Each structure stands twice: as structure tokens, then as C-alpha cells.
Amino acid sequence: MTTLNEVAELAGVTAATVSNVLRNRGKVGEQTRLRVLAAVDTLGYRPHLTARALAEGCAPTLALMVSSIANPFYPEFALAAERAARASGRFLIVCNTNEDVETGRAYLDQIAGSLSEGLLVMNAKLPMEELKKAQQRGAPVVLCMWEKPDAPPELPCIAVDFFAAGAIAGQHLIDLGHRHIAALVGSKKNGIHSERYKGYLSACTTSGLKHLECHTRYIQDSVEAGYESALVLLKTQPELTAIFATNDLPALGALNAAADLGLKVPEDISIIGITDIQWARLARPALTTVAVPTVSAAESAIKLLLELISKSIDGATMRVTETPQLVIRASTGVVKRSA
Amino acid sequence: MTTLNEVAELAGVTAATVSNVLRNRGKVGEQTRLRVLAAVDTLGYRPHLTARALAEGCAPTLALMVSSIANPFYPEFALAAERAARASGRFLIVCNTNEDVETGRAYLDQIAGSLSEGLLVMNAKLPMEELKKAQQRGAPVVLCMWEKPDAPPELPCIAVDFFAAGAIAGQHLIDLGHRHIAALVGSKKNGIHSERYKGYLSACTTSGLKHLECHTRYIQDSVEAGYESALVLLKTQPELTAIFATNDLPALGALNAAADLGLKVPEDISIIGITDIQWARLARPALTTVAVPTVSAAESAIKLLLELISKSIDGATMRVTETPQLVIRASTGVVKRSA
DNA sequence: GTGAAAGCGCTAACAG
DNA sequence: CTGTTAGCGCTTTCAC
Numbered sequence A, B: 001m002t003t004l005n006e007v008a009e010l011a012g013v014t015a016a017t018v019s020n021v022l023r024n025r026g027k028v029g030e031q032t033r034l035r036v037l038a039a040v041d042t043l044g045y046r047p048h049l050t051a052r053a054l055a056e057g058c059a060p061t062l063a064l065m066v067s068s069i070a071n072p073f074y075p076e077f078a079l080a081a082e083r084a085a086r087a088s089g090r091f092l093i094v095c096n097t098n099e100d101v102e103t104g105r106a107y108l109d110q111i112a113g114s115l116s117e118g119l120l121v122m123n124a125k126l127p128m129e130e131l132k133k134a135q136q137r138g139a140p141v142v143l144c145m146w147e148k149p150d151a152p153p154e155l156p157c158i159a160v161d162f163f164a165a166g167a168i169a170g171q172h173l174i175d176l177g178h179r180h181i182a183a184l185v186g187s188k189k190n191g192i193h194s195e196r197y198k199g200y201l202s203a204c205t206t207s208g209l210k211h212l213e214c215h216t217r218y219i220q221d222s223v224e225a226g227y228e229s230a231l232v233l234l235k236t237q238p239e240l241t242a243i244f245a246t247n248d249l250p251a252l253g254a255l256n257a258a259a260d261l262g263l264k265v266p267e268d269i270s271i272i273g274i275t276d277i278q279w280a281r282l283a284r285p286a287l288t289t290v291a292v293p294t295v296s297a298a299e300s301a302i303k304l305l306l307e308l309i310s311k312s313i314d315g316a317t318m319r320v321t322e323t324p325q326l327v328i329r330a331s332t333g334v335v336k337r338s339a
Numbered sequence C: 001g002t003g004a005a006a007g008c009g010c011t012a013a014c015a016g
Numbered sequence D: 001c002t003g004t005t006a007g008c009g010c011t012t013t014c015a016c
Helices: A004-011 A013-023 A031-045 A049-056 A074-087 A101-111 A128-136 A162-175 A194-206 A222-234 A246-260 A279-281 A292-310 B004-011 B016-021 B030-043 B049-056 B074-087 B102-112 B128-136 B162-175 B192-204 B223-235 B248-260 B278-281 B294-309
Strands: A061-066 A091-096 A118-123 A142-145 A157-159 A181-185 A216-218 A242-245 A271-277 A286-289 A318-320 A323-325 B061-066 B092-094 B118-120 B141-146 B157-159 B179-187 B216-220 B240-247 B270-275 B288-291 B318-320 B323-329
Touching: A004 A013, A004 A031, A004 A157, A004 B092, A031 A318, A031 B179, A049 A318, A049 B049, A061 A074, A061 A101, A074 A292, A074 B074, A091 A101, A101 B223, A118 A128, A118 A292, A118 B278, A128 A142, A128 A318, A142 A292, A142 B118, A162 A194, A162 A242, A162 A271, A162 A323, A162 B323, A181 A194, A181 A222, A181 A246, A222 A242, A222 A246, A242 A246, A246 A271, A246 A279, A246 B102, A279 B004, B004 B030, B016 B030, B061 B074, B061 B102, B074 B092, B074 B294, B092 B102, B118 B128, B118 B294, B128 B141, B141 B294, B157 B294, B162 B179, B162 B192, B162 B240, B162 B288, B179 B192, B179 B223, B179 B248, B179 B278, B223 B240, B223 B248, B240 B248, B248 B270, B248 B278
Parallel strands: A061 A091, A061 A118, A118 A142, A142 A157, A157 A318, A181 A216, A181 A242, A242 A271, A271 A286, B061 B092, B061 B118, B118 B141, B141 B157, B157 B318, B179 B216, B179 B240, B240 B270, B270 B288
Antiparallel strands: A091 B092, A286 A323, B288 B323
């Protein structure tokens, strides 16, 4: 490996000077500049980022903590986050907590403030306490995709108005004439998806529609859970003409359940999700959903993190992304039956 | 930030001793050990990984270079790779080259040998030369998912027998009685997917079936390209009863094309892909495909990389994963029509 | 303009 | 068993 000193030696100068020309710092004579550049070139010198990080006091890396990068929602976010990080000259470390608090803690202990300069946290599985501790140790933390703009957390965050998303989805179904709607909530009662559900309920209330508690299911946020749940719902409650899911994954599962039951979508049953992941438009019928601004959320999150790092802002800032947008595709239609 | 020295001071010892305690190195007296541990605890000390990396000469990170982590195939690989890396005490940095050579080069220049201790490369978009240069600068490089076990590259790699995968897929279709099969090749002619196509052709030859050149299409490796291509093929060549795609993405696109054309799968047309990505089993009808051992390939790749790093092996080792396996689902069936 | 020197936080001999 | 002494490769004052 070539070091700064070797380059310096070849160029007949000192390391400090090489460092200066490489980062366009202090004014360096044109002569020496050229000589240094030549030396760098012939030696194929590349700065040692770890050494630089130590000297500068911070590493050029940001960490993204997710429960599993394989969750179909994350990759798009991760891609956008990586781009934004890259644009600021930083690298992105992916940390899969695997929904495990211990793993998450281990990551926090190890990277916060040493290997990585800041943290992007996607899943609230990590206790707020741990995150705050990590932050105190010197690594700013930004919570991405916070679900409740009304209840700001104690840490900086990028919030998405999921209540609105739920309301938009519900309203769409209601506008189509649906009166018997099932709700698939991708979390425990009062869990992470409850805002979306509340939004949906508010749409019902606004329209004078009474949502029956027996039509809602609290399930896992997965295609499989949505499938199983929808299967039972559709078989046992024939009055249903639509399904609202708090996320695309269960909605896609419901789509499959309908298909396997021989039900036509949207003729027999309308289905709507939230997020607009890639699969949504690729499914058949393509899924109607409420699109969440994933890319801009990722960019805002990185931006906020960088501001926190450079200390140009302070405290628990919260920024809300653009409001989610209804994307009408083929899985929802005007109600045909009445019950 | 708490440093080793501060801990040492509190414990009334020297930094070296604290270091020893923390890594269970040289024998330390039980007394001091306890005192040190207590100091670590009260101060909430966490080792500074960057400093450690500099001192040890290598960072505890591995880099995964992919064209886009959002490609539905990568996340699963990345997840497995991250786990394996983690198991060895290392972190995973995700590098999206975005199919751009410049971006790839920039990454190589910056992380190889300094920020990261080794590289996992997924897409051969990067010139072999660049990769070898990076390797010479001190960072072992492992090529993942090499497509041609018969033609080992000049760098260590994990190869998958894609020729076999293609042959298995072709044979399956032939066994079902299909005689007019279209081939969707997800790369340019003689491109990255050509082995898969050759495997398919060999199955045809073995069975005395003649594959017509006019039935093959060289396209992008995407759902969209598969969709467009299949749409045209199915409309213009009614004799076709099956479609073989070199990858699941185009196969899924073909599935959608069939659906939009009102064709029933597999009654009217059978479709098979290669890889077995998540969506394959979630599509309706679920996609029959030839599963590639993604997880074990990722694990092998990390293992090989670690061996290279510890110098326990040398040269351009090639390891081949288990042979791909046929996964029969609902998108293929016995041929109904004869042409 | 360029060089000298100190130090980032930790590890790794080697002494004692 | 524990302390001392050197660095790892780079940045950054501060002199010259």
C-alpha cells in the first residue's frame, strides 16, 4: 500500500504538502502541485480513509438500521439513502437487526460514533432509550418514516402522514360505494400501523359509515398473513365487498386469497393497500394503493442527518414528507353487490 | 466520547491493560480485571472501531458491490451476506454502482483496502482490470454468482451452474410435452445470461427438439422487458405453448402479458424462470422456476473472502454452489394444444 | 509556499 | 501480571 509519505518522498516534499494539494487546502506552488500529482499518479496512491477518519475525528459512513433489508419495502429506501449519502461523500452501512433487540443493541454499541458518523433508523423495534444513548455517545440518530406526526418522538425524525394515507384509502373505497369493508391492520392493536387504521376509521366516520369491529384483523405485516386472514374473512363474511390493508404486503396477500377463492378483483372484491412498493404495480390485477414518498423520505432523512452532524441544527426536529397520494390501479372498482 | 485512557485512569491502570482486559488477551489479574470492567461500565466506554482499525491495519467492514440493491434479487443475497459478515464480526457496506462504471471505479478507489477489508462483487459490469487493481492494492475481491464454471475468471469466485439451470428448465418444459417454446434471454446475445440459454438449448438438442431462432428474444433483465416481449411473441406466434425465461423477472413479466392477453396459465401457455426470487411464489399463478442457492452462495462468498483476507488460501479459487433445483409451481403444465 | 511536530484512539511488542 | 514505547496513515496548527 502506498502512503502519503512515500508520495511525499517521491515528489521531494513533505506529507503535509501532499495532503494540501490533494484536498486543495493551503496554497501550494504550481510547480510542487504538479510534481506531487505526478507522484500520486505513478505510485497509484489512494488515501487511506480509516487513517483520515481517525485524524478528522469521524468516519465517512452512515448506518442504516432496518429489520431486514429483504423486506420488499426497504430496498427502494436503501437505494435512495445510499445515493444521498454518496452525494455527500459518505458510504452506507446496512445493519439488519432482524427484529432482534440484542442485535440492534450490538450494532448501536459498535458503530455509533466510531465506525459511523450517524444513524438512520427505520424500525422502531429498538427501545428509544438505546437510541438516545447512542446519540449521546456522539452519533446523531434520525428516525425514518415516523408514523405519528402528531406525537413527535424524542429524537429527530422524518414523519409520514400515515393517518392521511389511511383516510385517503378509506375514502377511495367509500367513494366507490363500498359499505362493507374489511380492515387488515399490519401490526398489533395500537401498534405501529394504528395511525393508518385510525385514518381509515375517520374516513368511515366522516361518511357516516359504521365500521364493524368484527371486520378488522390485527395481523403480521406480510403477504402470508394477509393471505390467510383474507381467506378466512372472505369465506366467512360474504357481505364484504372491499378490503383495506394498512400496507401493500397484506393487500397483495389478500389479492392472492381472492384469486385462490375464485373471486374476481375488483368485480367481486376491491382491495387497497398503502405504500406503493414495486410489486404493487406488477401484481395482477395491479394494486390500487396510497403511495408513500419513499425516495424523498430517504433523501430528507439523509439531509437531516447531515445537518445534525454538522450541528447546523439542534434538538428533536421533525419534518413531515409530502402527503401520500392515491394511485388508482386495477384492484379497486365500483361496488357491484349490495348486502 | 470516552477513551481507553480515561477508563485506564479511572481504573488506576494503563491503557494497554484495559485493552488487554477488553480483548481477553494477556493474562490480567482478577482484581484489576474487575476494576477495569467497572470503570468501563461507569464510563459507558465503547471501543473506537476506526482507531482500532488503524492500529490493526484493517477495518472490520466488507463491501458488497451491486448494480442496484433495489433489484429484487439482491436483497436476499445482501441479507445473507450481511449475516455472514456479522458472524465474523464485520459490517457490510452496500455499494450501488447503478450500472455505471465510473461510480464503480470511484467506489473501488475509495474503499478497497482502506475503508473495507474485502469486496464482494455481484455484477460483472466492472472491468476485470479495475477489480484486479483494487485487489493489488490490498483488498481481496470475490466475484459472486459467476455464470460460467467452465471459464473461471481471473479472480476468486463463487460460481453457479447456470447452464444446468437452463437445461433443467428446458427439460421440464419438454417433459410436459411442449414443442414450441419461446426463449426470453435477459441479456445481449452472448451476454451474461448466455450460459442459461445454452443450457436450455442443450436440453432441446438432447430431446431432438429444434429450437427456432425466431422464438428467442434478447432483452433487458426486467419485468417490463419480459412483459413487452412476451406480449408480442404471444400475439404473433400462436403456435407457442411455453416460454422459457433466463430469469424470474422477465418470466414474471411474461406471466402478466399472458394475463393481460386473456391467456390462461398454464392451460394456454406455460412459463418458467430461473432464480426463485421471493415474488416467484407470490405471483398468481405462482411461478415455476429453477431455484438458485442464493443464501448459500452468499455465505460461501463471505467465507471465501474471509479466507482470502486471512491468507489461508491463495490464487483464483473457484467454488461452485450446489446445483440449481427445479421448483414446480403453478405456471407450468402439460401441453394442451399441438401446433 | 512548505516543513516540522503533535496527535486522533487503539494495539502490539517488549520490559520490568 | 502490568507499564512503556512505538507506531498505524493522515490532518492540522504553527513556524520558517
